[in-house]
Amino acid sequence: MSKNILKIRVGMASCGIAAGATKILEMLQAKNACVIEETGCIGHCYAEPMVEVVYDDNSSQYYANLKAEDKYIDSILSGGDLGKFDIHEGRKSKELLRVLRLAGKIDPKSFEDYCANGGYVALKNALAMEPDAVVNEVKLSGLRGRGGGGFSTGMKWSFLAAKKNAEQKILICNADEGDPGAFMDRSLMESVPHQMLEGMLIAAYATGATKLFIYCRAEYPLAIKHLKIAIDQIYEHNLNNLNGRNVEIIIKEGAGAFVCGEETALIHSLEGKRGTPRFRPPFPTDSGYFGYPTMINNVETFGNVPIILKDGAAAFASVGTENSKGTKLFALAGDLKYPGLVEIPMGTTLAEIVFDIGGADRNEVKAVQTGGPSGGCIPVELFDTPVDYDSLKTLGAIMGSGGMIVIGKDRCMVETARYFLDFTHRESCGKCTFCRVGTKRMFEILTRITEGKGTPEDLPFLKDLALKIKKGSLCGLGQTAPNPVLATMQYFMNEYEDHVIRKTCTALKCKDLVKLQLDQSKCVKCRLCIKNCPVGAISDDFVIDPEKCTKCNSCMDMCPKKAISCVAKNEN
């Protein structure tokens, strides 16, 4: 072998650990062959556990889908083929790593690693400028809030900066990532905690804030651990001294209420109150945490800030569309080959993300859901849409914080909408009528429809209620909760009609509308189905009793002859 291993980086973010990376790390360390580094999220969830072998000629090789077996460890150390992994071309050519540049490349716990890779240069640059000039630079960059709202970050900063006479100003990083299936913020905090903190320090300098909170859900222990280490390092290196003004950074662990991602609810929670939103105005920049002017930005927003101050607003804005600048992180999940964390330039089309990066089968995709439970679905016919704040909104979806769920053709859209409403109605804080009762009633109607008990009258009623909940809810939770229903009704009304008029679920996913059928001509009477049925629904002469059958599908999965199939209940 002409090249030697310099070091091996083991992906030790939550997803890696969950897949068994700890064992791989220990086995590699036990070999004592080279430097073994822990690093953050490499971004390929489907391939965890994953390591990167760095050679002395500066080249590197990934090994993935590793098992805690010696042959894998040997393969990694010897440059073998077992477990060798190359990022597929579609992703390599489409992604642009800016915010995630160092994710999976450095040790998140190492201050030196971050600094050696250009860390805190941006802060240094900022401190050399007047605070207002920093605000202006962020304004010029065109950066918009990555939490989902898309409000101009520079504008927001300028509101807080303008509060010249405030006794104290508060800066909050919203790390209460609550969308099911979204993990952009977690990965960033776990992998490059200093990047977000550097952004916060720059914001604090620019706006004059002295108390900096990170409101992070308690379910993110690793992120919190890495942040705490990083904050200690900041204090140690006196980086919290912003041209003579000391700032304090405090982590507040949230109990995991979805609504606490809403800024006024988040502030209430920080104050020790029940996390319920309040009417705005006053906006937090006028009256926030205990009445002090307060500004809230999302993790990814702060993560973008060092890029602007390091390379300049113009360089930042060189990527993206006219009104949406820079890159965006997406947590890709659902019916696709390569789920994971990706970063793409604004303006990349949905097709590029879903098919090229995600590796989804073009013939098998029905739609994509963006924005999680607050967003909407976009049908495959509209996948040419470039992803930015405004184009998604015109389609009835939202950018959201970056959850992107690919929905395959075999999914039921009514059930999908019901799934999201199940989440939101439970997460409603209960304060305002439309959200508390309205979302529950929507969920109940959707449940009825998926059970085949819906009526055609349910559909206009559901839509009317959905629109009223959007108009009559206090905060973003209620105002966006009906989106999954409205979007699926906009693009997949036929599926709703199938359920309420024909009492069928075309995708054969709604259990109350399907039955399992055994084709006697294919059956070889092996009795595997009878043995495996947990409820004894299959008779000795191989007939499935629809009354007993729970549609667990285990017989279908077991049958070696594929004699059992799922069909519409009202089909003969």
Add this chain to the structure above:
Amino acid sequence: MSVEFKIDGKTIVANDGETILLAAARNGISIPSLCYNQKISHTTSCFVCVVKDVKTGRFLPSCSSIPAPGQEVESSTAEVRDMRQTSLNLLLSEHVGDCEAPCTLACPAHAKVEEYVREGKKGNFLESLKIIKQRIPMPMSVGRVCPRFCEKDCRKNVTGEPLAINDFKRLAADLYYETYMEDIPASIGKKVAVVGAGPAGLSCAYYLRLKGVDVTVFEAMPKAGGMIRYGIPEYRMPKTLLDKEIKHFTDMGIEIKYGMKLGDNLSLDELKKEFDAVAITIGCWKPSSMRCEGEEFVTQGIDFLREVSLHDTKYINPGKTIVVGGGNTAMDCVRTSVRLGSKDVTCFYRRTEAEMPAEKLEIHEAKEEGVKFQFLVAPVKVEKRGEKLVLTCQRMELGEADASGRRKPVVIPGSDFETEADTIIGAIGQKTNAPACLEADKFGNLAANLGDNVFAAGDCNTGAATVVEALAGGRTMANSIFEAVTGEKVDDNENPIYVSRGHWRHLAKDDLVYVNSACSEAPRTKQSLISIEERTSTFKEVAATFTEEQIKEEGKRCIECSCSAKGDCMLRNHAKDYDCDVDAIKGEKLKVAYDNRHSVIIQDRGKCIKCGTCVKICKEVVNNNLLSAKKRGLYTYIGTAFDKGFPESCKDCLECVKACPVGALTIKKM
């Protein structure tokens, strides 16, 4: 700094910091709200106060929105009303409670049952009577003959027997009916003719008279009372009492002319000419056919009862008697036959006792009086053999349920048998016998509004029913007539919004912890009856009126189911104003019981609208902070720390109770 803005096009100046809601109120524009309370910072919860911002199209909670200079908002458009209505409907859809007591709702006349029972148990019988007469102008009769719809829905049924509600009415009437006279207003110069002096006609006359209308009642029979006099036997309703009851109507200035029969010596056209409106309350006086051979030998039940009444019960002994039918008229006939001296009376019914439409009490008392029953038999033929009548019947068995939900009797072939009798009475049912001048529907009944200011009510409109239903119909018709002749709208001041916990059959004992948690668990007071000897030989009234002491004791059993905030519930009041429907939106409601651990306060989570007003009152006004919201979504509730109930530190100031816009916080009845 004041701000000028517009509501519904009207320019309004808001004071510095004043919300849209308050600025509007100061300018006479009322915006509904449940959660606004001037003592506390806004809670922005109910969203009933929404207004629409014209420029942005957004809906704003006016309780929390400070107007911007030049802002234009809409508060009275159909769209805004629709939003408010939906908000209220959503709140109603999660509301668990009884706006009104089930007894009141069950009463066909909507008499305020809980209220008159409450006055009765306090001994205020005159007050009780006044409440009763708001809906039931013949309480002496109804207090005796009513099948007691109220008691059938009484929540006491969950744990035992219902409250003896009707006896409250009977005692109040017996004590004060004769002496109490309403204030009769001066004549408004309108004249109404009522045809038929039965309960429906008298009720109509009564309520019209109370509105200053001059009423003349035309009666075909020699005396007034209709079926109460000629259909209900003396032992159930003594006619001396009925005479007293009717005297009250004439004392009120209602004129009754006897021996006047419509289509006979009374012309509808003449009445129409002479009066501003005509009320038809001619009842159901035509017996239904038994549809069997030889029916000419059968005495019709209502004819029989009428003859007995016309003869002041001095009527011939019918001998061995068979009564065919299973309703209340059949029971009246068998029991009357017994009293006329017959020693052998049998009731023939084609289904079983369980399906009999007669009141259970009537069946029971008939049995006590020696009446025999033959079930599952149907008449085929009546013949006269010498002095005797012979009834041929078929035996039946019960088959599938029919349209009425009762199992249909089916003939057992070859089961014919004969029974000999002196008298055979048919009590199958009765129909309206409308004169040719009135057009009846296919069932023979008359429409409520016959056009040309002619109206109909009572049995002739509904088909044969009860006295209380006739009285209710008469009252409704009086309102229609008043509106027709004066053009004025009659406002009953009734709120049609009724949330209900559901029928008692679906409730368990634990659901019955109401505001009056100290209600007595004693059994129902027994009605005292005259001896069986007297019952079988005289027409004396069978059941005695309760004593005042008995009523006061019985009253302690009342749970008082209705909402303590019945009069001032803001949810219900706004719901009425916005034409809401408690069933417009349906879904899960929380199963929650009262928390009555506090010495004075009862917390009823089912009625809570989660507005948080009490939370803020306790925190911001009382400075005590004892309440907070818990859980999320529909399952949110307001509770005390660790749900341990109000702690010692509660000052019992009751500020939270006073501030509650609904009946979720209320004061215990001591």
